[in-house]
Amino acid sequence: MVERLEVPPAAVPPADAGSEGRPASGSWVFVALLCLLLLGQFVYAPYLTSPALQTWSTVFVAICVQALPFLVFGVLLSAAITAFVPASFWIRALPRRAALAVPVAGVAGAVLPGCECASVPVASGLISRGVTPSAALAFLLSSPAINPVVVVATVVAFPGQPMMAVARFAASLVVAVLAGWVWLRFGKGEWLRARHHDHAGFAEAVRHDLLHAGGFLVVGGMAAATMNVIVPREWLNTLAGNLWLSVLALALLAVVLSICSEADAFVAASLTAFSPTARLAFLVVGPMVDLKLIALQAGTFGRGFAARFVPLTFSLAVLVSVVTGMVLL
Amino acid sequence: MNRLTQSLVLVLLGGAVLRITTVSNEYLTYVKPGFRYFLIAAGAAVLVVGAAGLFKKEDGHRGPWVAWLLTLPVFAIFLVAPPPLGSYAARSEEAPARPVGALTAYTPLTRPVTEMTIGEFLDRAWGDPTKSLTGRQVRLTGFAVPSKKEGRWYVARMQIACCAADAVPLKVAVLGFPSPAENQWIEVTGTWVPPKAGGPQPGTVAPELDAADVAEIPQPVEPYE
Numbered sequence: 001m002v003e004r005l006e007v008p009p010a011a012v013p014p015a016d017a018g019s020e021g022r023p024a025s026g027s028w029v030f031v032a033l034l035c036l037l038l039l040g041q042f043v044y045a046p047y048l049t050s051p052a053l054q055t056w057s058t059v060f061v062a063i064c065v066q067a068l069p070f071l072v073f074g075v076l077l078s079a080a081i082t083a084f085v086p087a088s089f090w091i092r093a094l095p096r097r098a099a100l101a102v103p104v105a106g107v108a109g110a111v112l113p114g115c116e117c118a119s120v121p122v123a124s125g126l127i128s129r130g131v132t133p134s135a136a137l138a139f140l141l142s143s144p145a146i147n148p149v150v151v152v153a154t155v156v157a158f159p160g161q162p163m164m165a166v167a168r169f170a171a172s173l174v175v176a177v178l179a180g181w182v183w184l185r186f187g188k189g190e191w192l193r194a195r196h197h198d199h200a201g202f203a204e205a206v207r208h209d210l211l212h213a214g215g216f217l218v219v220g221g222m223a224a225a226t227m228n229v230i231v232p233r234e235w236l237n238t239l240a241g242n243l244w245l246s247v248l249a250l251a252l253l254a255v256v257l258s259i260c261s262e263a264d265a266f267v268a269a270s271l272t273a274f275s276p277t278a279r280l281a282f283l284v285v286g287p288m289v290d291l292k293l294i295a296l297q298a299g300t301f302g303r304g305f306a307a308r309f310v311p312l313t314f315s316l317a318v319l320v321s322v323v324t325g326m327v328l329l
Numbered sequence: 330m331n332r333l334t335q336s337l338v339l340v341l342l343g344g345a346v347l348r349i350t351t352v353s354n355e356y357l358t359y360v361k362p363g364f365r366y367f368l369i370a371a372g373a374a375v376l377v378v379g380a381a382g383l384f385k386k387e388d389g390h391r392g393p394w395v396a397w398l399l400t401l402p403v404f405a406i407f408l409v410a411p412p413p414l415g416s417y418a419a420r421s422e423e424a425p426a427r428p429v430g431a432l433t434a435y436t437p438l439t440r441p442v443t444e445m446t447i448g449e450f451l452d453r454a455w456g457d458p459t460k461s462l463t464g465r466q467v468r469l470t471g472f473a474v475p476s477k478k479e480g481r482w483y484v485a486r487m488q489i490a491c492c493a494a495d496a497v498p499l500k501v502a503v504l505g506f507p508s509p510a511e512n513q514w515i516e517v518t519g520t521w522v523p524p525k526a527g528g529p530q531p532g533t534v535a536p537e538l539d540a541a542d543v544a545e546i547p548q549p550v551e552p553y554e
Contacts, residue, residue: 026330026331026333026334027331027333027334027337029334030334030337030338033400034341037403037404037407037408040404040407040408041407041408044408048408048409051415051416051417052417053409054409054411054412054417055411055414055415055417055418057405057409057411058358058359058411058412058413058414058493059414059493059494060402060405061358061359061402061405061406061411062358062359062360062492062493062494063492063494064402065346065349065356065359065360065364065368065402065492066359066360066364066491066492066494068346068368068371068372068375069364069367069368069370069371071371072370072371072374072375073371076374153490157490203378203381206378207335207339207378207382208392208393210339210375210378211335211338211339211392211393211395211396211399212393212395212396214342214396214399215393215394215395215396215397215398215399216395218395218398218399218401218402219395219398221402222401224494225494228494257494257495258494259491259494259495260491260492260494260495262491263489263490263491263492263495264495265490266490266491266495267490267495267497270497272532299393299395
């Protein structure tokens with residue numbers, strides 16, 4: 001990476017009037033950071049060896065690195081939707097009545113093979129193209145949980161228990177549609193921050209979303225890595241006996257661990273002390289509400305949105321999981 | 330954050346991802362090997378978006394402050410340069426996790442010494458009705474984890490499904506051999522010690538291995554199972 005240093009900071013073009021007369025200060029901060037990085041490898045690196053810090057760093061970088069391909073994919077798809085798919089397409093593709101568009105969009109989530117990091121920018125792109133927000137939100141919630149990759153991963157993780165994958169699919173779809181309907185009935189337009197760069201082309205949208213959503217992904221990754229390192233899993237096993245406590249414990253664990261929806265079934269399978277219903281709650285909550293997703297949603301749609309949407313989805317997911325678990329598992 | 334800085338941050342991030350996937354194998358510390366080509370594609374895409382921005386004119390468009398945080402993973406990768414999850418992550422003495430994907434058919438062990446993953450050893454020790462491990466020498470690869478209990482230590486390996494955030498520790502207790510240094514990678518050759526009748530349920534405590542030999546080895550390229 002040393003060669004990147006050769007980008008001469010002197011080549012900064014003069015900033016426009018809009019940049020408040022602070023020409024390129026950010027670039028100098030960047031150069032300072034880069035020097036710190038290069039020097040730090042010799043000066044600081046020998047001291048950064050505490051096992052807790054190293055474990056935290058491994059988990060933090062793992063979450064970011066693992067999410068990056070999905071984020072890039074989601075951002076590219078979102079920009080393509082905004083730039084190349086005409087708004088009239090969505091008007092024809094979705095039922096005109098919003099109450100019908102919500103379940104259709106929820107089911108359509110099954111075609112986006114990715115995890116939750118991809119679905120946030122895509123949903124934002126759909127909204128900016130005139131799709132009813134409640135339908136786009138149903139898509140946002142369902143796609144990380146019911147796409148074929150996740151369903152296959154769940155079947156593989158629970159050998160001999162195919163009902164777990166069925167219950168996960170059903171419960172996730174029901175939560176997504178219910179949340180969409182609740183938002184349709186009670187949601188207000190001003191809670192959802194609109195994108196203000198619709199005019200921008202494909203490349204500009206990709207660049208903005210990468211910087212923006214990527215930054216919030218890092219926020220979520222830091223929070224999730226911290227919880228991952230400091231919450232001992234043994235605490236959980238003491239709660240495994242009680243139905244509601246165990247469901248809530250695993251639902252909260254899904255929130256703090258922020259595991260990618262394509263891998264969470266394997267973690268759920270290893271939580272053998274818990275009832276199938278509690279593990280179902282872990283699988284339903286995880287792709288819809290977790291720390292990195294909360295950060296991404298707050299960044300993309302605004303804090304006012306996240307403050308309302310996150311509690312709504314979490315409680316719906318817990319309730320629907322318990323009911324589905326009692327019926328199917 | 331002006332346009333040039335935005336571009337530089339993206340170039341730095343894309344370059345870092347390309348570096349840990351092409352120049353070195355560091356990405357295996359964080360994710361499964363199958364992620365490699367996705368990561369190369371994503372890193373290249375980020376690099377191209379950043380590099381393309383370097384040649385565009387400044388337009389006074391301020392980038393989001395939160396984008397500065399994208400430099401943090403790069404700092405963590407090159408400054409902390411964290412090793413794969415080791416004994417700190419596997420330190421719990423509580424019931425070890427049951428490995429995922431338990432076998433249903435267990436082939437008999439015929440060779441004098443059978444190399445197997447710790448996951449397979451746990452499967453056979455806990456779930457095999459034919460007790461195929463009895464009296465057979467096996468060789469396990471992992472890192473050393475000290476135990477609070479007297480006269481034993483663990484050979485452990487983390488199992489990941491996707492990335493290090495979902496890692497679960499798989500552990501086997503080693504008896505009859507002095508403990509190597511914590512986190513030292515080792516090959517342990519030994520024989521399974523069947524649990525005594527009336528002991529704890531299978532799957533609730535680590536199975537035991539009576540060690541005949543412990544050899545120190547360098548860290549494997551792929552640190553996780």
